[in-house]
Amino acid sequence: MCDETASETHDKALAARGLTRREFAALGAAAALSACASNGNDRPGEQELVEETVRITTADGIADAFFVHPAKGRWPGVIMWPDIAGLREAKRIMARRLASAGHAVLVVNQYYRSQPAPVMESFSEFMDPEGRKRAMALYATVTPDMVTRDAKAFVAFLDAKEAVDTKRGIGSNGYCMGGSFTVRTAAAMPDRVKAAASFHGGGLVGDKADSPIKLLAATKASYLIAISRDDDAKAPGEKDALRKAANAAGRPTEIVVYPADHGWCVPDSPVYDPTQADLAFEQMLGLFMGL
Helix, strand or coil: CCCHHHHHHHHHHHHHCCCCHHHHHHHHHHHHCHHHHHCCCCCCCCCCEEEEEEEEEECCEEEEEEEEEECCCCECEEEEECCCCCCCHHHHHHHHHHHHCCCEEEEECCCCCCCCCCCCCCHHHHHCHHHHHHHHHHHCCCCHHHHHHHHHHHHHHHHCCCCECCCCCEEEEEECHHHHHHHHHHHHCCCCEEEEEEECCCCCCCCCCCCHHHHHHHCCCEEEEEEEHHHHHHCCHHHHHHHHHHHHHCCCEEEEEECCCCCCCCCCCCCCCHHHHHHHHHHHHHHHCCC
8 A cells, every 4th residue: 555545644643653754754764663672573582593685596687685594493484575665674673583483584675676775774765755756666667577586586595595494385474565475476486385474465456367366276375464454444345355265266364454554564664563563473473383
């Protein structure tokens, strides 16, 4: 939901916190992430982590990405698709938390064809009119076919890493624009991708033959589709359409409308809700236990 409705929701959330857009932007990425840190989302727990920026050869070039995993052992791989603001520190923090729970997490730069990450340091940049214009232009450059090609390369990268347990399936999670990419990832590599989680995902329902809702039958994954309350209010029939399609495809799918607004899982979003984000994270861990 990268539209004016989202902009209005963000403004209301900032007003409730006594902030203007300018003040929120002035906080900077580090301050905007403080809420995440204060709620423990960046604590590594008992797992010592290893992380690196990696370069992955795809059909279209070289993609940069962030790879993090426990220092010892082999773990199920996960491909994380960022929201419209792309790979940045907020996504690294989210990846570290997932890695500390026992996963080898690859956070990709979906815009690598245009420029290396970060395209934005914080989501606050997206709220600036010029930043929004720039992000929407980048968003338009990522096509379904590109995502499918990239997903194959990202799975191959994970399967070649010593830290990844190839005897287990691969998971995928995505936020906003990345939500629909999780289904495309599962359809691109159905024998490897066994679980996909979409959080306030956009573009899941459509009439085109390659719409994610029509790809479910081509996958072998289980799904978590977590929808924000404002997205649901805008398109209340989509959850029912997704449920019907998942049942017809025989794919185990949990569809939940969260009492939070679009972007609630992302720590540098103005609508970040730590309580509901924690619940979504735990629900995702439950899904990934089946990998």
